[in-house]
Amino acid sequence: MxxxxxxxxxxxxxxxxxxxxxxxxxxxxxxxxxxxxxxxxxxxxxxxxxxxxxxxxxxxxxxxxxxxxxxxxxxxLVVRDETERFANSRGFTHIAFEVSDLDSICAKVISAGGWLLGKLARQPVAGVGVCTFVYVRDPDRNIIEVQKWEEI
Known part of the structure; x- marks a missing residue:
């Protein structure tokens, strides 16, 4: 194999x-x-x-x-531009980073030319923990999930 x-x-x-x-x-x-x-x-x-x-x-x-x-x-040198992608677009839509300080990272995203797509949300996941997350965009409009996990 x-x-x-x-x-x-x-x-x-x-x-x-x-x-x-x-x-x-x-x-x-x-x-x-x-x-x-x-x-x-x-x-x-x-x-x-x-x-x-x-x-x-x-x-x-x-x-x-x-x-x-x-x-x-x-x-x-030569690129082919496509329609902007969204969180519910088909195919690959985002990458994710697990962080220890969501507020600090979100502030860095904004100061570096990116922006928030939503607001911080807390989602319990049975058997895993609680994920606090938000989707952001980089300066090229690529979607990034920023997340912090806590045990239940």
């Missing part, structure tokens, strides 16, 4: 440096490895795109060691 390990989540943006800074400043992600500058036939073959040119960085998620999953923040 083949071994499977979660590797990364990719985020495409018009300004990878700006969005990487947001995730570094707000959530404590850290750059991992060199800046990636990718192009050529191999990248075209793998992505199915014609003459793609990519630049960006991998950010280590907080709470993980060197080999943990990353947020891959990339910028293509």
């Amino acid at each position: 083949s071994k499977v390990k979660y590797a990364h989540t990719n985020l495409i943006t018009a300004d990878w440096k700006k969005i990487a800074k947001f995730y570094i400043d707000v959530f404590g992600c850290t750059p991992l490895g060199p800046v990636r500058r990718l192009s050529g036939q191999t990248v075209a073959d793998g992505t199915g795109l014609v003459e793609p040119e990519i630049e960006g960085v991998h950010l280590r998620f907080p709470g993980y060691e060197e080999d943990g999953p990353t947020l891959e923040v990339f910028q293509y």
Whole structure:
């Protein structure tokens, strides 16, 4: 049986440096490895795109060691814009960060150019605990769930 390990989540943006800074400043992600500058036939073959040119960085998620999953923040020279996504859109809609201080993180989201989609809500989950959470957007309008868990 083949071994499977979660590797990364990719985020495409018009300004990878700006969005990487947001995730570094707000959530404590850290750059991992060199800046990636990718192009050529191999990248075209793998992505199915014609003459793609990519630049960006991998950010280590907080709470993980060197080999943990990353947020891959990339910028293509040519992008295809789609309709804005919402919490109830089909497909991948958000990433989530568990934090110890919701108010502080929400303030950082706003000061770094993001905004709140809702307000703090407390949701009991039987057998797990109570999750206090809110959905926010980064400066590119990507949805992020910020959550704090407590035991019941």
